Amino acid sequence: MATLLQKNRIRPSSFAIWSILAFFIVIYGVPLLWLFLAGTRTEGSLISDAPLSFGSFATMKETFLNLSGYNDGQIFQWAWNSVIYTVGSVTLTLITCIPAGYALAMSEFKGRKFILIMTLVAMITPSQAIILPIFLEMSLLGLTNTYGGLILASSFFPFGVYLAYIYYATSLPKSVVESARIDGCGHFQCFVHMALPLAKPLVALVAFFSFVNNWNNYFLAFILISDDSKQNLPVGLTTLISSSGALNPQSAANNLPVGQPEAIQAAILVVLPIILVFLFSQKYVRSGLNAGAEKG
Numbered sequence: 001m002a003t004l005l006q007k008n009r010i011r012p013s014s015f016a017i018w019s020i021l022a023f024f025i026v027i028y029g030v031p032l033l034w035l036f037l038a039g040t041r042t043e044g045s046l047i048s049d050a051p052l053s054f055g056s057f058a059t060m061k062e063t064f065l066n067l068s069g070y071n072d073g074q075i076f077q078w079a080w081n082s083v084i085y086t087v088g089s090v091t092l093t094l095i096t097c098i099p100a101g102y103a104l105a106m107s108e109f110k111g112r113k114f115i116l117i118m119t120l121v122a123m124i125t126p127s128q129a130i131i132l133p134i135f136l137e138m139s140l141l142g143l144t145n146t147y148g149g150l151i152l153a154s155s156f157f158p159f160g161v162y163l164a165y166i167y168y169a170t171s172l173p174k175s176v177v178e179s180a181r182i183d184g185c186g187h188f189q190c191f192v193h194m195a196l197p198l199a200k201p202l203v204a205l206v207a208f209f210s211f212v213n214n215w216n217n218y219f220l221a222f223i224l225i226s227d228d229s230k231q232n233l234p235v236g237l238t239t240l241i242s243s244s245g246a247l248n249p250q251s252a253a254n255n256l257p258v259g260q261p262e263a264i265q266a267a268i269l270v271v272l273p274i275i276l277v278f279l280f281s282q283k284y285v286r287s288g289l290n291a292g293a294e295k296g
Contacts, residue, residue, distance in 0.1 A: 030052075032271070033052065034051055034052060035264060035267060035268060035271070036268060037052055037053065037054055037055075038261070038264045039060055039063065039261065039264045039265045039268050040054055040055035040056060040057065040059055040060040041053070041054075041055030041059060041261065042055065042059055042261060043259045043260050043261055046260055046261070059261070060265075063261040063262055063265055064265055066258060066262050067258065067262040067265055067266060070240060070258065074228075074236065074240075075233070075236065075237065075240075075266075075269070077229060078231055078232060078233045078235075078236035078237065079233050079269070081147075081230060081231060081232050081233070081236075082215060082232040082233040082234075084147055084151075085147070085150055085151055085154065085214060085217065085221070085232055086211060086214040086215050088147070088148075088151035088155075089150075089151050089154040089155045089210065089214040090207055090210045090211050090214060092151060092152070092155035093155045093157045093160055093206065093207075093210045094160075094203060094206060094207060094210070096155065096161075097157055097160035097161045097163075097164050097206055098160075098164050098196070098199060098202065098203065098206065099191060100161045100164065100165075101160075101161050101162070101163065101164020101165040101166075101167065101168055101202075102164060102168050102191055102195050103187075104116060104119075104161070104164075104165045105164075105165050105166075105167075105168035105169040105172070106168060106172070106174060106177050106190075106195075107187070116165070119158045119161050119162055119165075120158075120162065122158035123158045123159050123162060127219060127220070128219065131219065131220065131223055134153050134156075134220070134223075134224075135223055135224065138152075138153060138224060144224055144226075145224065145225055145226050145227050145230065146230075147230065149224055150217075150220065150221055150224050150225060150232075153220055153224060154213075154214050154217055154220060157206075157209075157210055157213065159209065160206040160209065160210060163202065163205060163206055163209075164199075164202055164206065167199070167201075167202045168195060168199075168202075171198065172194070172195060172198060176194070177190050177194065177195075180194060200284065201284055204281055204284030205284070207281075208277065208278070208281055208284075211274075211277055212274055215233075215270075215273060215274060216234060216270070216274075217232065217234065218234040218235055218238070221234070221235045222235050233269060233270055234270055237266040237269070237270065240258060240266070241258060241262075241263045241266060244258035244259075244262075
């Protein structure tokens with residue numbers, strides 16, 4: 001009996017872990033649950049009913065029709081633009097970040113430490129601080145208000161370079177690369193045949209963080225894209241909701257049928273793809289996060 005009680009006794013470390021998990025579930029999980037439930041309710045029930053009460057699927061459908069009916073389905077164009085921007089930026093990020101991180105981890109060349117330091121500086125520099133130079137650069141290249149300009153600007157992802165550097169520095173011994181070099185393999189062959197096949201967890205991790213960063217891209221898209229038909233989902237929906245007065249009735253510029261339920265469903269449209277991508281890729285994201293720790 002004493003042994004059974006001892007086994008069932010909660011250790012302080014386990015209690016601390018579960019307490020932290022419960023705290024984050026309350027802080028982040030409950031608001032997310034409210035968001036999805038509120039999307040099924042009317043504007044009146046949002047005020048009168050219990051916070052976590054469920055409305056009806058008919059109300060949810062009507063709310064979505066109101067939202068999607070704006071300007072003959074403008075939100076679908078914004079959603080497609082977001083897909084184009086995100087896929088293009090993630091692809092370009094992977095093409096540049098993975099080889100750059102490998103080169104910094106496996107090669108010794110003049111200026112290597114300086115590049116690493118500047119990568120760290122770029123990581124901690126607020127994006128607002130470099131938005132003006134980026135805009136001037138894109139303007140000089142004639143890429144403002146274009147798909148390619150936003151994709152090129154959004155693919156700048158120093159965090160991905162640093163992740164790749166840490167991964168290869170801890171997971172791929174330099175002696176293996178040096179042996180391959182002695183056997184006649186060039187840098188490109190070593191990367192393609194040795195480093196890249198080992199980088200599946202790294203690719204998943206960088207792709208996920210880049211996807212989240214680009215799907216939620218608001219400020220850069222707001223500055224570089226002025227054409228309403230080329231806006232992404234966050235910018236387009238924010239403009240629509242602001243002009244409709246859903247959050248502030250006094251600021252309404254017209255009589256659009258967009259209220260608080262529509263604003264909530266707009267938020268769901270932005271959040272839902274991130275949740276789905278994480279659920280489908282969490283296995284690879286976890287392995288990427290643990291790869292360096294397991295092999296370091």
